[in-house]
Amino acid sequence: MGVLDKIIDAIVNLVVFIWDNTCAILNVVIPKLEPGHVVPKGAPGHGQKWPPYVPPKADDSRSACPMLNAMANHGILPHDGKNISFQELNTKIRQTYNFAPSFCFFVPRFAAGFLNKSYFNDRFELEELSMHSEKAIEHDASLTRHDVALVPDQGKPDQRLVLDLLKTATGKCPDGSPQMTIPDLSRALSRRRADARKSNRAYSESFFHNLFGSANSATMLTIFGGRIDDLKPMLMEERFSDNWEPRILDRFGLTMAKFNFTVIPVERGVDPKKFQ
Numbered sequence: 001m002g003v004l005d006k007i008i009d010a011i012v013n014l015v016v017f018i019w020d021n022t023c024a025i026l027n028v029v030i031p032k033l034e035p036g037h038v039v040p041k042g043a044p045g046h047g048q049k050w051p052p053y054v055p056p057k058a059d060d061s062r063s064a065c066p067m068l069n070a071m072a073n074h075g076i077l078p079h080d081g082k083n084i085s086f087q088e089l090n091t092k093i094r095q096t097y098n099f100a101p102s103f104c105f106f107v108p109r110f111a112a113g114f115l116n117k118s119y120f121n122d123r124f125e126l127e128e129l130s131m132h133s134e135k136a137i138e139h140d141a142s143l144t145r146h147d148v149a150l151v152p153d154q155g156k157p158d159q160r161l162v163l164d165l166l167k168t169a170t171g172k173c174p175d176g177s178p179q180m181t182i183p184d185l186s187r188a189l190s191r192r193r194a195d196a197r198k199s200n201r202a203y204s205e206s207f208f209h210n211l212f213g214s215a216n217s218a219t220m221l222t223i224f225g226g227r228i229d230d231l232k233p234m235l236m237e238e239r240f241s242d243n244w245e246p247r248i249l250d251r252f253g254l255t256m257a258k259f260n261f262t263v264i265p266v267e268r269g270v271d272p273k274k275f276q
C-alpha cells in the first residue's frame with residue numbers, strides 16, 4: 001500500500017468511527033424497534049418470513065462464515081455464492097442481521113482490501129472470503145471449522161464441533177430454552193485454541209486474529225441473543241430457523257461501539273491453559 005492509500009485508509013477509518021459512535025448515540029435516544037418488526041419492509045425476512053432454504057450444491061461457492069452462507073442458502077445472496085458486489089453485501093447484511101450501517105460498510109470494505117479489490121467496482125465469490133492470511137479474517141481455532149491446514153474446504157461446518165459448542169450453553173432464555181452466555185463462549189474459544197494448537201502443526205494465532213475470532217463468535221450472543229434453538233439450525237445447516245429475526249432492536253442496528261461491550265469480555269475470558 002502506498003503512502004497516499006494509507007492516508008486515505010486512516011481518514012476512512014476515522015469517518016467510520018465517528019459515524020458508528022453517532023449511530024450508537026442515536027440508538028439511545030430514538031425508540032427501539034418492535035419485536036417482530038426488525039427486518040425492514042421489502043427485505044427478505046420481513047415479517048419473519050424467510051425465503052426457502054435450499055442446501056448448497058456441489059459447485060456453489062461458500063465461505064468460512066456461517067451467517068453469510070445462510071444468506072446464500074436462502075437466496076438472499078445469489079444461491080451459487082458468486083458474482084456478489086461489496087455494496088450488495090453491505091445492504092443485505094444490514095437488512096438481514098440489523099448491524100449498524102457503519103459496521104456493514106467497514107467489514108465488506110475490509111474484505112475488498114485484503115482481496116486487493118475495489119469496494120465500489122469489483123465483485124467476489126463467497127469462497128474468496130476464506131483467504132487464510134494475517135491480513136484477512138479466516139483464522140485457526142474457529143468454533144465451527146477445523147483449521148484450514150487440516151480441512152482445506154472451509155465452506156462447510158463440522159457437525160461434531162458445532163454439537164460440542166451448542167452443548168456448552170449454561171444459560172436459560174425467559175421461556176426456559178437454553179442460552180449461550182459470555183463465559184460459555186470464552187470457554188468454547190479456550191478449548192478450541194488449546195485443541196487446535198495440539199492438533200495442527202501449522203497453528204498460528206495473533207492478537208488481531210483472536211479479537212476477530214471473538215468478534216465473529218460474539219454475534220451468536222448479540223444478533224442471535226445466545227438462543228440455542230436459533231443457533232442450532234444456523235450452525236449445523238446454515239439455515240434460518242422459522243420466524244427468526246435479529247435480536248437487536250436498536251433502530252440504527254448493532255454498532256461496533258456497543259458490540260465491543262460483548263467482544264472484549266469474551267476475549268478477556270479466554271484462557272486456553274485450562275484445556276492443555
Ligand code: HEM
Pocket residue numbers: 063064065066067068089093097099107108111129130131137138139140141142143144145216217218219220223
Ligand atoms: C461482510 C461481512 C462478513 C464477512 C466478510 C465475514 C467473514 C467471515 C470469515 C472469513 C469468517 C471465518 C473466520 C474463521 O476462521 O473462523 C467468519 C466467521 C464468522 N462469521 Fe462472518 N463475515 C461477515 C459477516 C458476518 C455477520 C453479519 C455475522 C453474523 C450475523 C457473522 C458471523 C460469523 C460467525 C459466528 C463466525 C464464526 C464461525 C466459527 O468460529 O467457526 N459474520 N466470517
Ligand SMILES: *[C@@H]1O[C@H](CO)[C@@H](O)[C@H](O)[C@H]1NC(C)=O
Pocket residue numbers: 083
Ligand atoms: C455479474 O452481475 C452483474 C450485475 O448483475 C452482471 O452485469 C454480470 O454480467 C454478472 N457476471 C457474471 C459473470 O455473471
Ligand SMILES: *[C@@H]1O[C@H](CO)[C@@H](O)[C@H](O)[C@H]1NC(C)=O
Pocket residue numbers: 001114115116
Ligand atoms: C495483494 O497485493 C499485495 C501487494 O501487492 C500482495 O502482496 C498480495 O499477495 C495481494 N493479495 C491478493 C489476494 O492478490
Ligand SMILES: *[C@@H]1O[C@H](CO)[C@@H](O)[C@H](O)[C@H]1NC(C)=O
Pocket residue numbers: 017020021256257260
Ligand atoms: C472497539 O474495540 C476495538 C479494539 O479494541 C477498537 O479498535 C475500536 O476502536 C473500538 N470501536 C469503537 C467504535 O469503539
